[in-house]
Amino acid sequence: MARPALPKMALLAAATPEAQAAMEILARRWPTVDPDEAELVIALGGDGFMLETLHGQMPRGLPIYGMNLGTVGFLLNEFGIDDLPDRLARAHEVSLHPxxxxxxxxxxxxxxxxxxxxxxxxxxxxxxxxxxxxxxxxxxxxxxxxxxxxxxxxxxxxxxxxxxxxxxxxxxxxxxxxxxxxxxxxxxxxxxxxxxxxxxxxxxxxxxxxxxxxxxxxxxxxxxxxxxxxxDRSINLKLLFDPEHHLEERILKEQFVP
Known part of the structure; x- marks a missing residue:
């Protein structure tokens, strides 16, 4: 079966050594473009960096797929490299209004x-x-x-x-x-x-x-x-999640943590 085509994607990473190293690995593995040309943004870091990325991309409203290289990672997916096209093709979109x-x-x-x-x-x-x-x-x-x-x-x-x-x-x-x-x-x-x-x-x-x-x-x-x-419903923020790590499911699980 043919692998899904990748959208034009830009990589953004936190300043931590782990996130910067991950960005270099992904850039070697998959084609990327500048954020101004992108159809989708890959954010590498923790929840704080995801919030920073959401603010930075707010004017364009691009979908953002985050991969966790921080601590909690509530707004992000697990980090991975080889199956990125399949993960993006299966990802669920969640809309947020700030x-x-x-x-x-x-x-x-x-x-x-x-x-x-x-x-x-x-x-x-x-x-x-x-x-x-x-x-x-x-x-x-x-x-x-x-x-x-x-x-x-x-x-x-x-x-x-x-x-x-x-x-x-x-x-x-x-x-x-x-x-x-x-x-x-x-x-x-x-x-x-x-x-x-x-x-x-x-x-x-x-x-x-x-x-x-x-x-x-x-x-x-x-x-x-x-x-x-x-x-402010005039602002629509788009987050992408793997089906098994959907934000709705994470919020539901938090209510049953002992």
Missing amino acids: LRMEATGTDGTQVSGIAINEVSIYRETRQAARLAIEIDGVARLPELVCDGVLVATPAGSTAYNLSAHGPIMPLGANLLALTPISPFRPRRWRGALLPNGARFSIRVLDPVKRPVSAVSDYTEVRDVARVEIWE
């Missing part, structure tokens, strides 16, 4: 950011943050005293969100998680699940005495007064 963050500073400055995993709001000093939360223009939590709060996508639900005791969400759930970080008051509030069309507005109640920062992947804004967060 979060859009619009942060307004205490000086009125506005900064926009994109988050594939989550947008996080943190206290900047030893004192807890005091936050008010609105959902779709309705006040839902007049005061939350905490270390912070985050809004996570399903793809990011097994990352920082899970460490903060937030829920794991299947990709097809069409939900976003609102998860507090070390809440002090109300003590028993453990967060909420909202439709992915919800718009979150987080206002800092005491920005001078209790300053707060906002982070969306690589964008950090300090001394914020208000943060707006929503899913």
